[in-house]
Amino acid sequence: MRHTLPIAPQFYVTAPQSCPYLDGRKERKLFTALQGEGAQRLNDSLSKQGFRRSQNVLYRPACAECSACLSARINIDDFTMTRSQRKTLKRNAGLERRATSPWATEEQYALFRRYLEHRHADGGMADMDTFEFAAMIEETPIRTRVVEYTDCETGDLVAVCLTDVLDDGVSMVYSFYDPDRPRDSLGTYIILDHIEIARENRLPHVYLGYWVPGSAKMGYKAAFSGLEVYVNGGWEKKRDSSEYSAQLHPLSNDPISEQVANIALPDGRPLRALKP
Template identity: 55%
Template sequence: MYEGRNFPQFYITAPATCPYLPGRMERKVFTHLIGEDAGRLNDALTQGGFRRSQNIAYRPACEQCNACVSVRVQADRFDFSRGFRRTWRANRDLAARMQPAQATSEQYSLFRRYIDTRHNEGGMADMTVLDYASMVEDSFVKTRLVEYRKGPAVSLAGPDPREDEGELVAVALTDVLSDGLSMIYSFYEPGDTRRSLGTYIILEHIMRAREMGLPYVYLGYWVSGSPKMGYKSRFLPQERLTADGWSTVGG
């Protein structure tokens, strides 16, 4: 439970078009994550179904829809299916490194290729390099970047991939919580479809959470009926937040 000295103030947005389900409107409840209590508040709110965007924590508050469901993977119990093992092997030449959340021009170039190819009509299509830097660095909580580069075999404690100037192929912006890793945003080389990099990044976070002794990897919202979010249901066992608390699926 959050025990900050000042209880946060919450606000609600005006109705807007839902980005996931056609013909529906969305509203969000949100609060600010600032000051010395931001980390503890982010922990409590994430465990209660909120997501973070820079210094804002938000969750859906739609009047006639509850399709957005918070999902977290049980890292220790995760089942590496044949398909997941195949994806892991396809990326064994990548080296992953968790580091402070600092934006670089190299990351932004990859980000722009990803957005222009995959999401050129989305809300991030007009993001400048300064917008990208704000997304990465504007945080009062424990935020990290994981860079994935071509190079030695993946190791959580292996050599610094920068030593051989390996090509950057993927990046994940991640919050480190008291009970898990919360994946805020990730992007990758859009032309390298053989690797299934989106899936691989999640698998690597699951392995990283195990190494760090953290029970969960938070994936954000799974939306039934939305093709954009359907992939999250593949990572089992997982817990989904219901009106009665977190409920295990696929366990």
Template identity: 70%
Template sequence: MRHTLPIAPQFYVTAPQPCPYLADRKERKLFTALQGDNAKQLNDTLSQQGFRRSQNVLYRPSCADCAACMSARIRVSDFELSKSQRRTIRRNKTLEREAISPWATEEQYALFRSYLDSRHADGGMADMDIFEFAAMVEETPIRSRVVEYWQKSAHERELRAVCLTDVLEDGLSMVYSFYDPTMEKASLGTYVILDHVRIALDADLPYVYLGYWVPGSSKMGYKANFSGLEIYKNGEWQDIGNPEDHTAEMHPLSVDPIAEQVAKITLPNSQPAR
């Protein structure tokens, strides 16, 4: 990957590859490097425009003929617990949260491998070894935390869930989370999101960024279950409304050309994208 200058980020597009969310579709990403003195400002600004971080790269979907993937975030001030979410909190009331610096551990990797082998054995991260895992956690040029959830007793403690979380100027971005797949009834994935809403509320941060919501995808559709949800669509954040109103459009005219997409990106200090 070519490096970019901090004062003038450059954008690139990946080669098409099979979409991990919708069958018979091709995925393509628009991305730029995240480095230099203005890394935090660039991450904050692009996160507000639907980008996500992966190590030292910022990306968002830019498929040639599909606009199904939409960045999603919870508006903390408007979030209300559902009855099932209240039950999820009660089921996990014995878990203890620990937020630490972005440092990978053997306990994290063991849980990560168990999660992947059970839930995503054929996914793009299935072959990730401990060194690649450490890079995913530790290679961050911005303010990040690893939020761990432990089950503790008088004689032992067991790691149940982990979330790699970025602290943005306007919220928390849940970069990647994983949990004990044997505790299906505990709804740990949902619990981690609910706890991040609580963390954001306590820190007076307005949003919790959840990654991409993909209508029609069984893997990503669950995000519509959270109240106060916004999606980044047609260049702006808007209430999700009725999830069934958003169709997974697949048409050559549904996506702007790459040059037009880049031209519309706002950069820190009004820098022009290129």
């Protein structure tokens, strides 16, 4: 009798490169392709294990000497709006939300370029052309929406978020906004509105990407109550930021082979269970 093993995703590791969040450190990513009929289930499962999506790839930090990057999400039931966040909602009351299929437009790209030039001129996306932008928006094998925010008075597009719909929440893949409206705190507003989107769809979480203790670029995520981080194979309520300093220790990571073996597939089995 012939026996065959279930088809499992293959995982790879990138070469070390400069960390965009912490000076003097190197980053590596563990990644796998997101394709085929099981793409949605795989994305749902790995998102719960700290992975993020970029086009048709799922990735998670796998640095040799650091584990400071922590996947973060907001637990909707534990979220309470602050006074400052209420003011942000009030200031943006004149914006209209529209969720569409993932289709790139010239108006989106123009806003994206302005955002990068003002906020991330030296970042990894600074040289992204219109075709690469279209690929970022449109190359998705799962349930994805482009959430646009327009000014009701002028009709101008002021903010955009590429958003995945998971079985337990919405994942904010990438957002950008008008850099000429700093007082409106549009980045915070987009998150607040995604909390509302999750509530409207009875989904318990909003996935924010990675929170990095000690990185000024990521500090804004810690301002949201109900924040949970993925640590040592499970989600926990975020503690005081200083308590995560040990994550910078070179012995804080398991070997890559062990990390991969412990990844759970959509049916709940770890990858190690598929080994012959």
